[in-house]
Amino acid sequence: xxxxxxxxxxxxxxxxxxxxxxxxxxxxxxxxxxxxxxxxxxxxxxxxxxxxxxxxxxxxxxxxxxxxxxxxxxxxxxxxxxxxxxxxxxxxxxxxxxxxxxxxxxxxxxxxxxxxxxxxxxxxxxxxxxxxxxxxxxxxxxxxxxxxxxxxxxxxxxxxxxxxxxxxxxxxxxxxxxxxxxxxxxxxxxxxxxxxxxxxxxxxxxxxxxxxxxxxxxxxxxxxxx
Amino acid sequence: xxxxxxxxxxxxxxxxxxxxxxxxxxxxxxxxxxxxxxxxxxxxxxxxxxxxxxxxxxxxxxxxxxxxxxxxxxxxxxxxxxxxxxxxxxxxxxxxxxxxxxxxxxxxxxxxxxxxxxxxxxxxxxxxxxxxxxxxxxxxxxxxxxxxxxxxxxxxxxxxxxxxxxxxxxxxxxxxxxxxxxxxxxxxxxxxxxxxxxxxxxxxxxxxxxxxxxxxxxxxxxxxxx
Numbered sequence: 001x002x003x004x005x006x007x008x009x010x011x012x013x014x015x016x017x018x019x020x021x022x023x024x025x026x027x028x029x030x031x032x033x034x035x036x037x038x039x040x041x042x043x044x045x046x047x048x049x050x051x052x053x054x055x056x057x058x059x060x061x062x063x064x065x066x067x068x069x070x071x072x073x074x075x076x077x078x079x080x081x082x083x084x085x086x087x088x089x090x091x092x093x094x095x096x097x098x099x100x101x102x103x104x105x106x107x108x109x110x111x112x113x114x115x116x117x118x119x120x121x122x123x124x125x126x127x128x129x130x131x132x133x134x135x136x137x138x139x140x141x142x143x144x145x146x147x148x149x150x151x152x153x154x155x156x157x158x159x160x161x162x163x164x165x166x167x168x169x170x171x172x173x174x175x176x177x178x179x180x181x182x183x184x185x186x187x188x189x190x191x192x193x194x195x196x197x198x199x200x201x202x203x204x205x206x207x208x209x210x211x212x213x214x215x216x217x218x219x220x221x222x223x224x225x226x
Numbered sequence: 227x228x229x230x231x232x233x234x235x236x237x238x239x240x241x242x243x244x245x246x247x248x249x250x251x252x253x254x255x256x257x258x259x260x261x262x263x264x265x266x267x268x269x270x271x272x273x274x275x276x277x278x279x280x281x282x283x284x285x286x287x288x289x290x291x292x293x294x295x296x297x298x299x300x301x302x303x304x305x306x307x308x309x310x311x312x313x314x315x316x317x318x319x320x321x322x323x324x325x326x327x328x329x330x331x332x333x334x335x336x337x338x339x340x341x342x343x344x345x346x347x348x349x350x351x352x353x354x355x356x357x358x359x360x361x362x363x364x365x366x367x368x369x370x371x372x373x374x375x376x377x378x379x380x381x382x383x384x385x386x387x388x389x390x391x392x393x394x395x396x397x398x399x400x401x402x403x404x405x406x407x408x409x410x411x412x413x414x415x416x417x418x419x420x421x422x423x424x425x426x427x428x429x430x431x432x433x434x435x436x437x438x439x440x441x442x443x444x445x446x447x448x449x450x451x452x
Binding site: 027029030031094096100101103104105107108109110111132133134136137176177189190196197198199200203204207208210211212214215216217218219220 | 253255256257320322326327329330331333334335336337358359360362363402403415416422423424425426429430433434436437438440441442443444445446
């Protein structure tokens with residue numbers, strides 16, 4: 001199977017993009033191929049709703065311009081799930097949102113979860129989760145005060161900040177698991193030594209997409225007639 | 227990775243058990259091994275809460291009697307999820323409930339889902355889904371009037387009955403996907419030619435369990451000190 005990952009960060013350099021590809025390839029099932037499709041236009045990172053909308057428009061344009069032959073699933077590479085529903089209306093293959101997939105897993109492994117996001121919009125994150133139907137299990141949206149583009153410049157600091165929020169989630173929120181709400185945090189969940197499970201949104205999206213393809217099911221929103 | 231499937235149907239003959247093993251093996255990822263552990267005691271099938279409780283007790287006894295070395299995940303083979311939480315309190319590896327896993331997927335691929343069960347308890351099925359936190363997305367629990375043990379004796383008839391319920395789910399319930407609520411229906415979802423996605427609980431449990439193991443996460447209920 002082949003899964004296309006659409007990266008909305010328009011200025012992401014090739015080597016930085018390649019780190020994401022390598023991480024996904026290292027965690028993919030045998031037989032899964034990946035295509036990384038970076039947007040040429042749109043925002044550098046997604047921290048506001050306007051940036052999310054711009055990213056969504058460019059994700060759809062990007063996908064429309066591609067030959068989808070041999071593509072079995074699509075993942076928008078952003079935990080704000082830009083273009084999730086618009087792509088579902090346009091293509092017949094599964095489209096998996098990292099945030100939505102993480103919530104599906106969070107509500108299976110526990111009963112109450114906290115999301116930790118970098119600089120961004122807490123109420124909008126909550127609104128999205130409520131729209132998905134997982135709102136009753138969402139205790140809190142916590143934040144670390146770092147811009148998305150700086151999360152990986154000092155990884156020790158990022159891990160320290162996240163570890164603190166995860167432990168506060170466990171102790172103060174009585175959350176029994178945590179979702180990391182940003183794709184720049186790929187690979188970090190497993191490094192946190194947390195007392196409760198922490199969900200990596202990149203792995204959540206990847207394994208969810210692979211599962212649906214293997215099961216032969218797609219999302220239930222069908223492409224509309226043009 | 228190795229996943230243990232605990233089959234509560236105490237009188238299931240070896241050849242019937244082997245069909246389940248073959249189906250799971252055919253759908254497992256490369257590198258996944260399966261162990262089928264049938265209960266020696268307990269009910270033949272699970273249609274009542276008393277049978278579910280008996281099955282749960284025997285599933286836990288069965289698992290307690292085993293050497294869990296090299297076992298990375300456990301699936302109770304029943305879509306009433308018997309022993310799901312009790313096993314989670316006893317072992318540190320992921321324990322995946324077929325119904326819970328199906329609900330997690332259903333709420334990702336759509337917004338409203340219907341469950342179709344054989345003879346069994348409709349309000350209890352609803353209560354379980356509500357307990358899991360997926361109740362707001364559950365439109366209806368539909369039933370086909372066949373005992374569990376007869377579902378595979380006339381597969382054409384079973385497929386016909388299920389197809390009708392799935393189409394009613396789409397049309398009358400406005401469900402946008404359907405969960406099959408019985409493990410005796412393994413492999414049937416892909417044969418239904420339905421207008422909306424239909425989730426096979428056996429595949430839901432298998433792919434979910436594999437995903438968690440690959441992600442390095444377990445359910446958040448931890449084993450208690452003895």
